[in-house]
Every structure is written in C-alpha cells, then in structure tokens.
Amino acid sequence: MSRAPLLAFAIPLFLSPLLLGSLLLGPLFPGSLPAQDRDEWVRKVQPRTDCTIFSPLELPAPNRMRTGAGAPGPDYWQQQADYKIDVVLDPEHRLVRGREHVTYVNHSPDPLDYLWIHLEQNVLKKDSIGTLVEGGRAVGGPSEASEGVKVLELAHEGSPLEYHVYDTLARVEVPKAIAGGGGRFEFDVAWQFEVPRRVFRRYGTLKVKQGTVWEIAQWFPAVAVYDDVHGWNTLPYIGTGEFYTNFGTFDVSITSPRDHIVVATGVLQNPEQVYTEEQRARLAKARGSKETVMIRDKDEVGQADSRPAGEGPLTWKFHAERVRSFAWASSEAFILDASSLGDTLLQSAYTEEVQKAWSKSTQMLRAAIGGYSKRWFPYPYPMATNVAGVEGGMEYPMIIFCRGNEPRGLYGVTTHEIGHTWFPMVVDTDERRHAWMDEGFNTFINFYSGEDYFGKSQPVRGASMAGFMRGETLPVDTAADRLDGMQLGMMEYQKTGVGLQILREFVLGPERFDYAFRSYIRRWAFKSPRPPDFFRSMEDAAGMDLAWFWRGWFLEPDTLDQAVEGVQQREGRPAHVTFTNLGRMVMPLAFKVTFSDDSTEEHKLPVEIWFKSNRVTVSPDADKEVREVRIDPDKYLPDIDRKNNVWTRPD
Numbered sequence: 106m107s108r109a110p111l112l113a114f115a116i117p118l119f120l121s122p123l124l125l126g127s128l129l130l131g132p133l134f135p136g137s138l139p140a141q142d143r144d145e146w147v148r149k150v151q152p153r154t155d156c157t158i159f160s161p162l163e164l165p166a167p168n169r170m171r172t173g174a175g176a177p178g179p180d181y182w183q184q185q186a187d188y189k190i191d192v193v194l195d196p197e198h199r200l201v202r203g204r205e206h207v208t209y210v211n212h213s214p215d216p217l218d219y220l221w222i223h224l225e226q227n228v229l230k231k232d233s234i235g236t237l238v239e240g241g242r243a244v245g246g247p248s249e250a251s252e253g254v255k256v257l258e259l260a261h262e263g264s265p266l267e268y269h270v271y272d273t274l275a276r277v278e279v280p281k282a283i284a285g286g287g288g289r290f291e292f293d294v295a296w297q298f299e300v301p302r303r304v305f306r307r308y309g310t311l312k313v314k315q316g317t318v319w320e321i322a323q324w325f326p327a328v329a330v331y332d333d334v335h336g337w338n339t340l341p342y343i344g345t346g347e348f349y350t351n352f353g354t355f356d357v358s359i360t361s362p363r364d365h366i367v368v369a370t371g372v373l374q375n376p377e378q379v380y381t382e383e384q385r386a387r388l389a390k391a392r393g394s395k396e397t398v399m400i401r402d403k404d405e406v407g408q409a410d411s412r413p414a415g416e417g418p419l420t421w422k423f424h425a426e427r428v429r430s431f432a433w434a435s436s437e438a439f440i441l442d443a444s445s446l447g448d449t450l451l452q453s454a455y456t457e458e459v460q461k462a463w464s465k466s467t468q469m470l471r472a473a474i475g476g477y478s479k480r481w482f483p484y485p486y487p488m489a490t491n492v493a494g495v496e497g498g499m500e501y502p503m504i505i506f507c508r509g510n511e512p513r514g515l516y517g518v519t520t521h522e523i524g525h526t527w528f529p530m531v532v533d534t535d536e537r538r539h540a541w542m543d544e545g546f547n548t549f550i551n552f553y554s555g556e557d558y559f560g561k562s563q564p565v566r567g568a569s570m571a572g573f574m575r576g577e578t579l580p581v582d583t584a585a586d587r588l589d590g591m592q593l594g595m596m597e598y599q600k601t602g603v604g605l606q607i608l609r610e611f612v613l614g615p616e617r618f619d620y621a622f623r624s625y626i627r628r629w630a631f632k633s634p635r636p637p638d639f640f641r642s643m644e645d646a647a648g649m650d651l652a653w654f655w656r657g658w659f660l661e662p663d664t665l666d667q668a669v670e671g672v673q674q675r676e677g678r679p680a681h682v683t684f685t686n687l688g689r690m691v692m693p694l695a696f697k698v699t700f701s702d703d704s705t706e707e708h709k710l711p712v713e714i715w716f717k718s719n720r721v722t723v724s725p726d727a728d729k730e731v732r733e734v735r736i737d738p739d740k741y742l743p744d745i746d747r748k749n750n751v752w753t754r755p756d
Contacts, residue, residue, distance in 0.1 A: 158691055159716060162652050162660075164637040170333050171635075175642025176628045183633055185210040186328040186351040193360040193418075194319060194435055199310075201324060202297040204258075209283070209290045209328055216282040220290070221329040223350075225342045226298040227253035227273045229305075234272050235343040238586075239305065249301035254326070258295035266292060273342040274329070294326045304495075306344060307506075308432075311495035313456045315406050316364075316438035318494040320506050323348070325431070330535075334635055338535070345593060346537035346585040348430065349529075352631055355425045360418050361435040366401065368441075368454045368490045369433035370503045371425030379419050381411065391443035392450055397467045400441040403457050407437070425502065427485070427631055429533055432501035434492045446471050449484060455493035462515045466491045466507075469558070473520040476557045477527060477550060480619070482626045485531060491519055500525035513559075520554040521547060532626055533633040540585040540593070541659065542639065545601020552606060565610045566603050568740035568747075573600070574664050575745045581659045582636060603743070604658045611741045612654065612693060612712075613647055621646035653712060657690035665690040665742055668749035669734050670720065679724040680731045682752075686719045688745065694721070697738040700729040701754075707738070730754075 167173035169180035187210075192203040211217055228235035229251040236250070259266045259277065267278040283290045300310060300319070308322040323342070330338040330349050338349055361367050367379070376385050384400050391398035405411040413419065425431065440460060443452040444467045451474070453466035470489050478484045488503045496506035498518045505522035509515030527550065529536055529543040536543050556562055573595045579588070581596050581604075588596065609618035624646040625639060634642075640655050657663045666688035674680040684694060694710040706725050714721045725731065736750040744750060 158656055158663075158689060159653050162637075162640060162655060164640070167641075171638055173641060174645040175625070175634075175638045175640065176645075177632050181632065182212040182214070182333070184212055184328075184331050184351050186353040188325070188327075188353060188355050188357070188431070190325060190355070190357045190431075191360070192325075192357065194321070194362070194365075196317065196319070196362060199300045199302075200297055201300060201321060203325060204293065204295045205325060206293050207291065207328060209292075211283045211285055211288045211290070211331075213331060213333070214285045215331075216285050216288070217279070217331065218282050219279055220277040220283075221331075221337050221339050222275050222277060222294075223273060223327045223329055223342060223348075224254040224256070224270065224275055224296075225273050225323040225327075226251070227270070228342050228344060229253060229301060234341050239344045248303050248305040251299050251301050254296050254298050256294065256296050256326075258293065261290070261292045274339055275326075296326060298324075307496060307499045309495045313436075313438050313458055315457060316436055318434065318436040318438060318456065318492075320432075320434045320492060320494040320496055322430075322432040322496075322499065322501060322506070327351075327430070330633075332633060338537070340537045340584075340586075343586045345588065346540065347543075349533070349535040349537055349633075350429045352427055352429050352533065355423070355428060355431045357425075357431055357433075358420050358422045359433055359435070360420045362437065363415065363417060363419050364407075364412050364437040365419075365435045366437075366439040366441055366454060367421040367433060367435045368439075368452065368492060368504065369421070369423045370428060370431040370488075370501055371423035372487050374422040374424050375420075379413065379421050381413055384411075388443060388450075391452075392445050394444055395446075395471070397442050397444045397464070400443055400452070401439065403440050403460060406440060406457070425486075428502035429530060430501050432504050432506075434494060434504070434506070436494075442467055444468065444471055446474055446484075449474070449487055449489055451489050453491045453493075455491075459493050459510055462510050462512055463493055465512055466493075466515065466519060469516050469519045470523060472558050473516075473523050473554050474526075476554050477524060480553065481527060481550060481623060482531065482630065484526060485630075486526070489523060489526075491523070498522050500530070502526070502530050516558055517551075517555070520558070521551050524550050524554065527626065531631060532629045533631065535633070535635070536585070538584050539582060539636060540597040541581050541601040542634075542636065544597045545581070545599075546605065548598045548602030549605040552602065564739070565606050565741045567607050567611075567742045568744070570595075570600055570603050570743035571745050571747075574662075574743050577662045577664075580662050601659070604654075607692075607741060608651075608654060611695075612651075613649065617647050617649075653691050661689070663690035664688040664745045665692055666746050666749070667692070667694060667736050667742075667744055668746070669696075669736060669752035672731055672734060672752055672754070674731060677728070679728055681722050681724055682731070682734050683720060683722040684736070686715050687749075691715045692742055695737050695739075695741070697735045698725045698727075698731055699733040699735075700725075700727060701732050702729065704729070 169178040172178045187208040188205050190205040230253040231250045259268050268275045308320050311318040359367050387400045438456045439454045441454050451467050451470045455463035474484045486503045490504045492506050497508045499506045500522045507518045509518050524547040528546040534542040621643045625642040644651050668685045670683040670685045672680055672682050691712050693712045698706045732754050734752045
C-alpha cells in the first residue's frame, strides 16, 4: 500500500477563518493587534527584497522539440543504434573477443561528419582519466591495469575507417556525411579485451566452489549519444558517472564453454540448442507459474547431463528491442530458477554459496516489478534476470547484478536495481550529468516498494537529511564524477529520494503527485528528458508552481530553518504566534499548538506565506492559553535546527 497522506497521520489540518483571513490580507494582519504591538510589528518585519527562491526558473525556451508543458514536442527526435554482435568468452585467457555490425540512424536534422564511440574498457589503462582520478578502485583493492580495448578492425563496407582514440572515446571519420532526417551508416568493429581479476565496478569475476561467475558489462564499442542539448555527448567514462546511450535493437550471440549457463539482456532465441529437454520443459512450466520453478538445481550443477551432449562450446543467441545497453553473465556454477509475471519470464542465476537467500530472489523480482508496474508504469520487457556475482549492485536492461546473503538486504538491492528499469532504462536520462534523475528517482520509488514487501509503513525521512544538509556545499544537480562517494550517495540517491517523498507526502499529496509523476514517465518513456523537462512536466500535470522547490532542493545547496519566534497572549484574546524562516529554503509551515488544558490544534500553511516576508504571525482557533507551539511535529522536513522549532510557555 502507498503511504497515507499527511492528513491521516494526525489531527486533521485545517485553516480557521481568522487564519485564512490573515493569509489573504497580509502576512501578519497587524490590524488585529493593539497599536503598541502593531508598531513593534512594523519595526521588526523586514519585507523580502530577494525573492529569487520564488522567481521563475531560468529554463531553456520551449520549442517544438521540448514543450513548455515538459513533454516531447512534435519535432522531437533521437538517434538509433542497432547492434548485431558475436562474442566469445575465453575463460582460460580471461579474454572477451567480439565482432559487431552497427547500423546507426541519424534522425537529427543535422548532417554528421563523424561518429563518436565509447571504448569503456580503456578506463583500466594506467594513463586513463578514470585511473588517474578514481585510483582504479575495486573490491579487495585497486583494479589491475589492463591494455584496455584492442580495436582489431573498424571498417565500412570492407574498407578501413580512420579513427582516433582519446581515453575512453574514439572519433570515427565517415567517408560521407550521414544525412539528417533518417540517414543511415553501417560499420563493423572487431575488438577484444582482457578481464582483470579485480575490476573496480560493474563487471568482473567471482571465484566460487563450483567454478567462476563471469559478469560482463560496459563491454562493447557503443555509439555515443548525439542530441539536441549537447550535440555529441563526449564526457569520458571515469567510473562514477554511469551511462547515457541510444535505444536500439540487439541481436547478440554469446559463445561460452559448454558447461556454462548464460543469462543476458533479451529473449533467448535458441533454447533447444543450449538447454536439455528437461530444462526446456521446466522453463515452459515456469512461463505459466506464479511459483518458482527450478530449471537447474544445486544437485545438478556440475553434472554432465545438465548440459546438452556434445563437444566444444555452445552459442547462446539473444534478441532485445528498445534497449539502451546489453549485459550478460556466464558460469558453470549457476543454479537457475524461474517464474512468470504476466508475459514476463523472471529468473535468477546464483550459486550454492548464496542459495539460502537467493532461492527467494525470483519472487523478490516478482514483487518489485509488480509493484512498480501497478503504481507507476507497466514493465515493458519480456524478461527480467537477477544474477549473483561479484558486483554489489548494477542495472542493465532486463538483467541486474546483485549481491546479498540475507533476505532483507537482498530485497533492498534487488528492488533498487530492477527499479532502474523505470529510471533510466525506460526514461532515458543522462546519468553522467544528472545522476539524481535516475538514482534519486529510483531511490524514491524504492521507499514504497520496501513498504509493499515488508508490510509496514516508513515515515517520511526528511529529518534524517538535516545533518548532511548542514554541511552540504554542492547542489544535487552536480555531475556524478565530480562527487566523492559520500556526496554521491547522500545527494544523488538519498537527498533526491527524500525530496520527492516530501513533495509527495507533504507538499502535493499522493493523488496529485502520483498523477504528475506517472504523466512524466508516460511522456518520456523511451525518450531522453532533461531537468527542465521534469520540472515543467511535474508542474504542468500537478497544477502548481514549484520553482521554489526545484531551486531550493535540486539547484542550490540551500538549508531549511523554520523557527517559532514567540507567542503574544492576552487574557480573553486569541494568542498571536510568530514564525520565522531563517534559511533560504522554504517549505509549507506545519505546526501543532498545545493548550493548558492539554487540547491541541494542528495547522498547515502553504508555502506562499513566505512570499512577502520571512516572518508570519497567525492565531490558533481556540481562545485558550497556549502552553506549547511545535513546528513540524511529525519531522517531515530537514530542519537544520530543531531547537528553535519549539516554544514553551515560561513557568
């Protein structure tokens, strides 16, 4: 179940006639005060002269590509890159050898004189930017240096193409400009690289009792994105920033030792060649089963009859459409099980060492995908695979790499990594520049997935961010490669996730937020939005000006500090409570008043109370003596100084 709105957590919030009148007539309604108090009010109040927190954002002008409503326009375009790849895994020499045929379609209006392609394995070269900046971090110590990608051939129609390698990128000269508006260019690449024994992230090998798990990702030369915002996107692969790529169709043939099981992005095209007759029957059963079906059990691992008879390696063929990348895993030690969710086959590949927890993995996939599909946007792919290996957690289309030895931790990483299907596998964000638009959005949807699975509601975690925000010096919208690990985790993941939670639960309310967020996902499914598109789309569908929220939470390193300045009270008259907003960030003002007879009132004032001044005075409804006033009693907000959130009547 989704979290209940704020109204359900406490005494219903309401605006009294007096309070409403004060908001309409002015921030402090001084006419209701005695003359002496009114003079004091005039003396103290400092009207806002700097209103930039509420000013419209300086966004790119809307056009026919990206509209003022935050949607793709009638002239929206994006490039397409289709791949036909043959790859061989050579475990003895730790080599991956591949050949690919790439069809690139230029939907932009611009003729292109050259292409840029990613050679991401070059990040492991001793002189790469990633090695020099990141230090080649790896599980268990620094990564081993490698020679990176060896390009063995790069040709068009059999003729070599001129190319120049710069770190993790190569510029490829084309014999004739690729025409805009649908021009096509096809070329071939042959390459190989060595998989180091220690790799700093996202792929690698794990030695287990019955063999080795190979997780292969960031592994093939891929055409960089050319878009309407930056032209060619040529930020180098350093390691912290992930990827921003083109959608396309992949046909991939993976040749691996006969005793291996291979799982990958896409749908297996030749099960009769790579599975036994019994395994194919079990897979057929799994396609119609909500329960988990064993495809290869622990006792069958290492048994000759659990693999097709014959000599030499096997080739596994996969087909995937509308995907932005491709990853795969191979091992002789894999246990494999499967289930289904509608037309989607769910499966998990793991080893004996982690079987106790991982026997629940496929049902975890089922729960997470089902929840996200119902709440936000239907899962669009025919496969979903979870793989246990060396990588702690990484996402690719239709396949995720996870690590976990106990159910709660395993569900946490599984729901996070499969949650990336929505951001950025479907809503294709630029993870190099705007990591918060995938990691943070995913962290946000994970909150509710965890509630669904574990069956208990979690409070909004705004207060948990206060300590970090006191020392924060960078805005959330900072490129991932410019952040250290702590900043990345707290800003791109946690602060963004908590911010959206506050926007949903405290500012907009679930119904209003959910409609807007679903609209954003639907508008940008299989397209590439930027931050202005998100801001505009949410405001358009929610019907609220949120410039103050985007600026204070994502675009500036602002802090929130709401305070109770004081309470004026005279016998027989309503009390006057004065609040101040001491930080640059603004939020609606929620407060609880406790009277001497222990009765209470709760109020919530809109953020617009801070339009004209950083100070506002209001009156409770009840004509009683006030004993305590407390701001944000449920700790929804990241107030950096809670000591001034409470006023207590002096004894």
